[in-house]
Amino acid sequence: MELTDIIKAENIVSQKSKLITENVMHYCPGCTHGVVHKLLAEIIEELDIQEKTIGVSPVGCAVFAYNYLDIDWSQAAHGRAPAVATAISRLQPEKYVFTYQGDGDLASIGCAEIMHACNRGENIVVIFVNNAIYGMTGGQMSPTTLLGQVTSTTPHGRDEKLNGFPIKITELLAQLDGTCYVTRQSADTPGAIRKTKKAITKAFQNTRLAKGVSIVEIVGTCSSGWKMSPVASNEWMREHMFKKYPIGDIKDI
Amino acid sequence: MAKFRGAIVVDTESCKGCNLCVVACPTHVIELNTDVNGKGYHYSYMKNPTSCIGCANCGLVCPDSVITVYKKAIDK
Amino acid sequence: MGDIKLMKGNEVIAETAIRCGCDGYFGYPITPQSEIMETLMLRRPWEETGMVVLQAESEIAAINMVYGGACCGKKVMTSSSSPGMSLKQEGITYMAGAELPCLIVDVMRGGPGLGTIQPSQSDYFQATKGGGHGDYHLIVLAPASVQEMSDFVVLGFELAFKYQNPAIILVDGAIGQMMEKVELPDYTPRWSEQEIEEISGDWALTGKKNRKQHIITSLEYSAPPQEIFNHKLQRKYKEMREQEVRFETIHCEDADYIFVAYGSVARICQKATELLREKGIKVGLLRPITLYPFPTQAISDLCSKTKGFLTVEMSAGQMLEDVQLAVEGRTKVEFYGRMGGVIPTPEDVIEAFEKIFSI
Structure with missing residues (x-):
């Protein structure tokens, strides 16, 4: 069998989602955001909810998510995406509203907004990409940076006496009565990506059931911030990040 | 013997050479090219095309959605 | 003609908001303007007109909820007093930068800092010169009576949508707390989906269907387009100066x-x-x-x-x-x-x- 026999439109089993735009992503090589964007595009396409979905992008590397995912988007101030999403969801209850946030955005400057959106049980989906660093500003310590982890503002490693401890914000949010589905996944292997896709799909389906906030944390990498290759970053993540941030469902009601 | 043959087509100009597809490929089909694209990245390509089974793992892990995967049953 | 009532300035803001078809109010308690949200909660407009009323966790959250509501082409508002207004400046500058219409009410009290709860006019600079970062202006309305508290809710929304810019009612605590005769406007229904399409259809987040995606952002990637946008804003403010002086x-x-x-x-x-x-x-x-x-x-x-x-x-x-x-x-x-x-x-x-x- 020749390659020309295989490379035919009818044999396609995996291709770029129609909801991913033609814009070249500004993300660094191997960035987790690209994978998560792709999953969102596929899920929105498969659930056929493009015209009902409104995304809220954060401040951070994913600020430009709206350039890549062909849906309506609002770009929120740093950490405020859950407040913005609250109003969009309350004023357009028939829509699927999601926030897309990083660990600095969600677990530091936006702590109050995520806590209270979760506590009110807003009918939104929260996509939380946790790579334990401020990527866009050049690799500073984030609230989820691990102890000992070197960043540009913890050049000698994160020291709990100086910097406090890494925060397991997702477990905190699971304690709140307004959250219905809280899970932590990753996007480093084909198997993990398939599980993440299932989790995000379920989160969007929960919107239809109006059960409250669904949170999908994706433990990710930042190879530029971590100063490792994408492949080495995935290995480092599995070895170190998963210990502090174990993969699996935290709450599902 | 595999029941399927696969193939990939890489959008070489959009590929950033992150190497994740190379690692994800179970049959060692993909490698990074020694050549670079317009942005200076060593883009991925099928080094061993005959080994491809069309499992689509590469497409799944690609952050930039640059890989199209094809799969065809082998005629008996 | 509308109803004639004896009401407190702050209560009139709430009552007129309901009557003029406001879609959402998002606020946080602070003296001397808490009666606005209290009146709304007591009136339960969500049962009457479908208006959303929400007590946020902070002024910052409240103004960002207003940002979210305004993104949808809805008539949304918030209210606060001086210390709370300082917190809201982040959201206000983002709205000015994203060209979003909304109504803000600042019932001023003495400052700086926590200051006093008594009436003041010391937020004039903050309201008229920008308040937050970047080159922008709000449309600033200054009522001198309870009647104007009502009139300017209607006018504020009208101007906010005309210019796609936040409008603010800047009033001192005396007018907010004062009781006077007021003629309230007749009820205007909230905008239908079709009306929103007609008014804000080229930018509002209504879901991408048979059109290009809509993006609400105040972010530019490089300097030249940002400067072009800055000039656009300045032209808008010039038009306000030519058309809207009262x-x-x-x-x-x-x-x-x-x-x-x-x-x-x-x-x-x-x-x-x-x-x-x-x-x-x-x-x-x-x-x-x-x-x-x-x-x-x-x-x-x-x-x-x-x-x-x-x-x-x-x-x-x-x-x-x-x-x-x-x-x-x-x-x-x-x-x-x-x-x-x-x-x-x-x-x-x-x-x-x-x-x-x-x-």
């Missing part, structure tokens, strides 16, 4: 001296004007109704026949600077102010006037 003059035709005052202080100065005229002193009052755009030309036109302006404010002299800029040194511009929540009496104003102008 003010009231009382006895200015033959006046030798003119008070310039807004809000409750304008009422005090009006009384002072009457008392001084009884003494045979020709005094007039110019009351700016829009603080941005400011009635610069109106003041300028009065310069040649006026011996002097006395700007009276419950601040250390903030509007004073705009009066000085309008007069450009052609006649005297003097100032009398009280601070910290102290309201001047007409007698205080007369005493200051006579002392300043040696009458």
Whole structure:
């Protein structure tokens, strides 16, 4: 069998989602955001909810998510995406509203907004990409940076006496009565990506059931911030990040 | 013997050479090219095309959605 | 004609919001304006008009909820008082940058810091000059009566949507807490999906269907397009200055001296004007109704026949600077102010006037 026999439109089993735009992503090589964007595009396409979905992008590397995912988007101030999403969801209850946030955005400057959106049980989906660093500003310590982890503002490693401890914000949010589905996944292997896709799909389906906030944390990498290759970053993540941030469902009601 | 043959087509100009597809490929089909694209990245390509089974793992892990995967049953 | 009632200024804001088809209110309690949200919660407009009312976790969250609601092309509003307004500046500058319409109510109290809960006008700079970062302006309306509290909710939304820009009702705690007769507007239904499509269909987040995606953002990637956008905003503010200046003059035709005052202080100065005229002193009052755009030309036109302006404010002299800029040194511009929540009496104003102008 020749390659020309295989490379035919009818044999396609995996291709770029129609909801991913033609814009070249500004993300660094191997960035987790690209994978998560792709999953969102596929899920929105498969659930056929493009015209009902409104995304809220954060401040951070994913600020430009709206350039890549062909849906309506609002770009929120740093950490405020859950407040913005609250109003969009309350004023357009028939829509699927999601926030897309990083660990600095969600677990530091936006702590109050995520806590209270979760506590009110807003009918939104929260996509939380946790790579334990401020990527866009050049690799500073984030609230989820691990102890000992070197960043540009913890050049000698994160020291709990100086910097406090890494925060397991997702477990905190699971304690709140307004959250219905809280899970932590990753996007480093084909198997993990398939599980993440299932989790995000379920989160969007929960919107239809109006059960409250669904949170999908994706433990990710930042190879530029971590100063490792994408492949080495995935290995480092599995070895170190998963210990502090174990993969699996935290709450599902 | 595999029941399927696969193939990939890489959008070489959009590929950033992150190497994740190379690692994800179970049959060692993909490698990074020694050549670079317009942005200076060593883009991925099928080094061993005959080994491809069309499992689509590469497409799944690609952050930039640059890989199209094809799969065809082998005629008996 | 609408209903005539005796109501508190703050309550009127809430009542008019419901009646004019407001889609959402998002707020956080702070004295002296908490009656706005309290009135809304008591009225339960979600059962009547479908209006959403939500008590947010902070002023920051409240203004960002307004941002979210405004993204959808909805008529949304918030209210606060001075310390809370400082917190809201982040969201306000983002809305100015994203060209989103909304109505904000600032019932001012004494400052700086936590200050006092008594009436003040010391947020003038914050409201009229921008308040947050970046080159922007709000449309600033200054009611001097409970009736205008009602009228300016309607007008504020109208101007906000006309210019796709936040509008603010800047009022002191005295008007907010005062009870007066008010004629409320008749009920206007909230906009339907079709009306939103007609009014804001080229930008509102209504879901991407048979059109290009809509993106609400204040972010630019590089400097040249940002500068082009900055020029666009400046053209908009110029148009406001040309089209939307509102003010009231009382006895200015033959006046030798003119008070310039807004809000409750304008009422005090009006009384002072009457008392001084009884003494045979020709005094007039110019009351700016829009603080941005400011009635610069109106003041300028009065310069040649006026011996002097006395700007009276419950601040250390903030509007004073705009009066000085309008007069450009052609006649005297003097100032009398009280601070910290102290309201001047007409007698205080007369005493200051006579002392300043040696009458």
